[in-house]
Amino acid sequence: MGNSGRVYQEDTFTSRLVTYPLLDQEPAALRVSWIHWDSSFRGSRLTIGDQIIGVNGVPIVKPEQVEDVQRMLPMLVGQYAESQFWAQQGAKEGEPLTLTVRRRKLPGQGWETLETRGELRAERRYLNEQERWVLGPGGPDNYAHDGFPEAWSSWYEKLVAQLTRILAEGWAPSFSSRYELECHLEYQARIEYLAEHYPGPLAAALKADWEAARTSLVGRKYEIAPEALAYRRAEEERVQQVADAARQSWAAFLQAKAAEIIEPFPGIDPIHGDLASIVGKYVVLPPIGYRDWVSEAEHNWLTSSQDRTYYFADTETPAAERMLLATRRYRKLVTPNIREDYAIVGRVLPEPRLLIIQERGIFGTQVEPVAALVGDAMFIDLTTEQDGVSPFAGEQALMKPSAALPPDDATPKQVMEAWIAALKEGDLALWKELFADWYVDQLPDGRPFLHPYEIWMSDSNWEDSRRRVLDDVYGIEVVWTSDPRDIMTGREFERAPHIEEVDVEIDLIGSFDGEYRAFSKPSFNRFWKLQRVDTGPWRISSVQGI
Amino acid sequence: MATYEGRKRELSEALTRIQPTIPIDEQLSFALRLDQYITARDEALVSMCALIADTGDAKRETDVRDKLARGRDAFKDTLGNALSSIQTPSLPGLVFHNMVVADEDRFWKSLEKLNLGALRDNLMLRKEILKAYTENLKEKWETMTMENRPLLEAEKLATNQVIAWLDKSTDESANKMQQAKKATVDLGEAIRGVQRDTTEYCADLARKFAEKYMADNEVDRKIAGEIWANLVRELRPGDWLRTKLSTVLIGEFKDLPKHVLEALKIYAVTVNYEYTQRAATYRDNIRKQTDGIFAVFSQTRRDTDAFIKNNGFDVAKKQYQDAIDTLNRWVTDLPTDGLKKDGKDFSDAVIKGLSQHMTAMEQIFNNFIKENEGRFFGPLGPNIQQALAGEREWDDYLSKLLGRGRGVEEKLREWRNDAHQILEIDLENMLQMLKPSLPDQQEEIEQEFQQVIESVRDEVMREARDRIAEVDKIAEELKQIISGDKMLQDFDRNRLLEALRR
Numbered sequence A: 001m002g003n004s005g006r007v008y009q010e011d012t013f014t015s016r017l018v019t020y021p022l023l024d025q026e027p028a029a030l031r032v033s034w035i036h037w038d039s040s041f042r043g044s045r046l047t048i049g050d051q052i053i054g055v056n057g058v059p060i061v062k063p064e065q066v067e068d069v070q071r072m073l074p075m076l077v078g079q080y081a082e083s084q085f086w087a088q089q090g091a092k093e094g095e096p097l098t099l100t101v102r103r104r105k106l107p108g109q110g111w112e113t114l115e116t117r118g119e120l121r122a123e124r125r126y127l128n129e130q131e132r133w134v135l136g137p138g139g140p141d142n143y144a145h146d147g148f149p150e151a152w153s154s155w156y157e158k159l160v161a162q163l164t165r166i167l168a169e170g171w172a173p174s175f176s177s178r179y180e181l182e183c184h185l186e187y188q189a190r191i192e193y194l195a196e197h198y199p200g201p202l203a204a205a206l207k208a209d210w211e212a213a214r215t216s217l218v219g220r221k222y223e224i225a226p227e228a229l230a231y232r233r234a235e236e237e238r239v240q241q242v243a244d245a246a247r248q249s250w251a252a253f254l255q256a257k258a259a260e261i262i263e264p265f266p267g268i269d270p271i272h273g274d275l276a277s278i279v280g281k282y283v284v285l286p287p288i289g290y291r292d293w294v295s296e297a298e299h300n301w302l303t304s305s306q307d308r309t310y311y312f313a314d315t316e317t318p319a320a321e322r323m324l325l326a327t328r329r330y331r332k333l334v335t336p337n338i339r340e341d342y343a344i345v346g347r348v349l350p351e352p353r354l355l356i357i358q359e360r361g362i363f364g365t366q367v368e369p370v371a372a373l374v375g376d377a378m379f380i381d382l383t384t385e386q387d388g389v390s391p392f393a394g395e396q397a398l399m400k401p402s403a404a405l406p407p408d409d410a411t412p413k414q415v416m417e418a419w420i421a422a423l424k425e426g427d428l429a430l431w432k433e434l435f436a437d438w439y440v441d442q443l444p445d446g447r448p449f450l451h452p453y454e455i456w457m458s459d460s461n462w463e464d465s466r467r468r469v470l471d472d473v474y475g476i477e478v479v480w481t482s483d484p485r486d487i488m489t490g491r492e493f494e495r496a497p498h499i500e501e502v503d504v505e506i507d508l509i510g511s512f513d514g515e516y517r518a519f520s521k522p523s524f525n526r527f528w529k530l531q532r533v534d535t536g537p538w539r540i541s542s543v544q545g546i
Numbered sequence B: 001m002a003t004y005e006g007r008k009r010e011l012s013e014a015l016t017r018i019q020p021t022i023p024i025d026e027q028l029s030f031a032l033r034l035d036q037y038i039t040a041r042d043e044a045l046v047s048m049c050a051l052i053a054d055t056g057d058a059k060r061e062t063d064v065r066d067k068l069a070r071g072r073d074a075f076k077d078t079l080g081n082a083l084s085s086i087q088t089p090s091l092p093g094l095v096f097h098n099m100v101v102a103d104e105d106r107f108w109k110s111l112e113k114l115n116l117g118a119l120r121d122n123l124m125l126r127k128e129i130l131k132a133y134t135e136n137l138k139e140k141w142e143t144m145t146m147e148n149r150p151l152l153e154a155e156k157l158a159t160n161q162v163i164a165w166l167d168k169s170t171d172e173s174a175n176k177m178q179q180a181k182k183a184t185v186d187l188g189e190a191i192r193g194v195q196r197d198t199t200e201y202c203a204d205l206a207r208k209f210a211e212k213y214m215a216d217n218e219v220d221r222k223i224a225g226e227i228w229a230n231l232v233r234e235l236r237p238g239d240w241l242r243t244k245l246s247t248v249l250i251g252e253f254k255d256l257p258k259h260v261l262e263a264l265k266i267y268a269v270t271v272n273y274e275y276t277q278r279a280a281t282y283r284d285n286i287r288k289q290t291d292g293i294f295a296v297f298s299q300t301r302r303d304t305d306a307f308i309k310n311n312g313f314d315v316a317k318k319q320y321q322d323a324i325d326t327l328n329r330w331v332t333d334l335p336t337d338g339l340k341k342d343g344k345d346f347s348d349a350v351i352k353g354l355s356q357h358m359t360a361m362e363q364i365f366n367n368f369i370k371e372n373e374g375r376f377f378g379p380l381g382p383n384i385q386q387a388l389a390g391e392r393e394w395d396d397y398l399s400k401l402l403g404r405g406r407g408v409e410e411k412l413r414e415w416r417n418d419a420h421q422i423l424e425i426d427l428e429n430m431l432q433m434l435k436p437s438l439p440d441q442q443e444e445i446e447q448e449f450q451q452v453i454e455s456v457r458d459e460v461m462r463e464a465r466d467r468i469a470e471v472d473k474i475a476e477e478l479k480q481i482i483s484g485d486k487m488l489q490d491f492d493r494n495r496l497l498e499a500l501r502r
Helices: A065-077 A080-087 A152-169 A177-185 A188-197 A201-218 A226-256 A318-333 A410-426 A428-432 A457-468 B005-021 B024-053 B061-077 B092-112 B118-215 B221-235 B238-249 B250-311 B311-334 B337-372 B382-389 B391-433 B440-481 B484-490 B494-500
Strands: A006-014 A017-022 A029-035 A051-055 A098-103 A112-121 A121-127 A282-284 A295-298 A301-304 A307-313 A342-358 A360-374 A378-381 A438-442 A448-452 A474-480 A485-489 A498-512 A515-519 A527-533
Touching: A006 A080, A017 A201, A017 A282, A029 A152, A051 B337, A065 A080, A065 B092, A112 A201, A152 A177, A152 A201, A177 A515, A188 A201, A201 A301, A201 A474, A201 B092, A226 A360, A226 A378, A226 A410, A226 A457, A295 A410, A295 B391, A301 A342, A301 B494, A307 A342, A318 A360, A342 B118, A342 B250, A410 A428, A410 A457, A410 A474, A410 A498, A410 A527, A438 A527, A448 A485, A474 A515, A485 B024, B005 B024, B024 B061, B024 B092, B024 B118, B024 B337, B061 B092, B061 B118, B092 B118, B092 B311, B092 B337, B118 B221, B118 B311, B118 B337, B118 B382, B118 B391, B118 B440, B221 B238, B221 B440, B238 B440, B250 B382, B250 B440, B250 B484, B250 B494, B311 B337, B382 B391, B382 B494, B391 B440, B391 B484
Parallel strands: A307 A360
Antiparallel strands: A006 A121, A017 A029, A029 A051, A051 A098, A098 A112, A282 A342, A295 A301, A301 A307, A342 A360, A360 A378, A438 A448, A474 A498, A485 A498, A498 A515, A498 A527
């Protein structure tokens, strides 16, 4: 104890660990959520996040009967009734405790198993000279503030909860590492104060834990060579190529139609003017953005106006639908970043149209789109169509042969790496092929059920992923792959397939203060599953983007 | 606050049954947490129902999900943790606990899958879409009628102006024709005067000759005849007559055909300009209506048909019925009688809440029907035809127009006949009247006079024939341009009505 005071000791003994049960996994385990500062396992090989799979050589096993589980669970190491178990064993303080622990080999594959030794300890509480409870020996008064907003005890409780979450659960889904880092750094001042004014084992343990959490939140450091970022430039080149083709084709189209093009503004009044005199002619309308879309009962119109002249284009005509589909293909094949404003060439139609715009009825001239320049980056001639598709200028050149699939015996890590490469190169065809075209469901009795030839991939997964690798994600690395496990053994019924599954964790790498580091955002998907059927090639079964 | 008694009773009874077999601390823990759970659960369920019944236009899916999550979490925090403070739970206690956990878990998970908040939001959105579309149509109708009204007024104005111009021109032309007829009478008088003067002149001449040359019986009659002939040749009575005629009558002879022609030219001017212009204006306005307003009107009717098919009350009714069926199936699948009872009560409350949306939607839909049936869907109502084509008053206009047209036809025939009468018959007769009554020995004078009369007659009748030809031409042209049938055609409104009913 640092300064004089009293110690209050419980008469029960525990490992001074906090654990979270993972009894349904194989092997059953207890995840270490927290190691109290005064635990004998402080300074041992045990770390927060490790999974305890055996105690004193006895494996953790989940009983068959639920009532047995209910009875056993609270008394396991790190659970709320652990002391009861040791009391029943007649154990005393200092009794040795050996934990068999497994942890992931990070980075790498699978798990490593090790043993770590400690001993049982009683919980102790400390009083200072003023007979006030303090946080550990030589520690601050539980209820004092020392100029900080909260009392020490509630601050400590919050900090432990925070550290538990970060160190034990890791970068779980919906985790924002940089945000958490910001919040985490707010604790620094008080931790240093504690270490300076109340030095002792508590302060030392807390500081070490805080630093471990900080290291975790800052993210693994990576070196990324400039050539690894060449794909970003490739995207820029593709954009440029298509934009050049767009401008040339746009000019050529206007030239070809020059004799039939009329000035759109000022236009002819569609009711009082001689609309028939311009039917069949073409107008070139200035770019139409989303603000110029008008919706009536979920039916959308593009509108263009100047002074009192209005033009309307129905977005549900075949030509307009081909235009919108072409824009989606552009986002998939070139870049997801395109300014969606449509400069359209429209053919004047014979009937006027009445729309309500900002609560006023407006008569306008209807046009049918025959060509569009989108975001000054993409041109579509809607007069050419094949099988319901109007290609955009330069689209054909993008249809380069896809890179080859990885070999059938590629490891899950290699398959993921091929998938990452396809994403960076914009190779949509290969990217799609690396997803499993089956999925495994679970019947009500828990048996797995295979659905072959099922693949449903949303365009938004590709587009969002492409947007990310061109934006704040500079690299993606596979950091961990589990050992394969069977989800169908092949013995469940005659001709049942043998399906294996692995878990994969990836790091998404961003750029922070001149360094490349792993980071996470709530929308990121860092955890993936791959499967293979009957020792066939591994394929990604998580239907998601990065 | 409504309470759901079924499960509470069921669990209380189950607890009572196992009470003798479980320790007192477990009894107390279960009893306390059961109370806490039921209170929280009821609160969650009631809140969910209140949100579902909310007929406002805010989305409630997230709120309903939150309330459900609270109910579910309340279970975890209460009954779910009932044994957490018990160091060594008893076997019956554990069994009871597991059973409750399994059943309540199923209850909350299956309730979550129903996604009642989304169901409610869908109905609400349908309602809002319908409301918005009703307003939309109202605005469109106002815009169309506002744009259409001046066109109808312009058509009426054009028609009225045609009638007014025709009336005015008919009066003017009639006046002119009267003047022509009066001129004919005056001319006849003047000619009779000339004839009298001519007869007197010849008689005077004969008398003077007779006095001079025939008083002495000694003058040879043959020589007297030669002297008379020389005298006639010297005096040139034909010149006298020509002078008389040119001084007095030639102008009037030539002016007469001009009067007649003018009567028809007034009409020709009116028709060629005023009628043609106004008929063109009228047709242009009809075109603006048929190709503009009515085209848009028909479009809106087609759009409304499609809207009703995709968003009408029947669609909402189906969604509502599907929701009822889903809730009924959910209740049936609940694992215990107590949960089924509470599920049924909850389901009834939810259906009641959803039905409020249906009631509101029905009102809005009925309002929509009331405002738009006969207008934007269903058979076209007569008031709509009246509002857009102004049918009723047009009968009156068109019958006036037809009357004028028939009148014009009649007048043209009359004037044409008058023109022929005046310029052919009357004029000819008047020219015949020029011939004087002369005794036989004035054959030489008669010959000269005849020559002059023939010459004047040729000239006048030539002029008259030209004028007659012009009159006939104008009359023919006018007949093509303006007649009762032609006016009906030019001012026809059937095209308008056909376009409206397209």
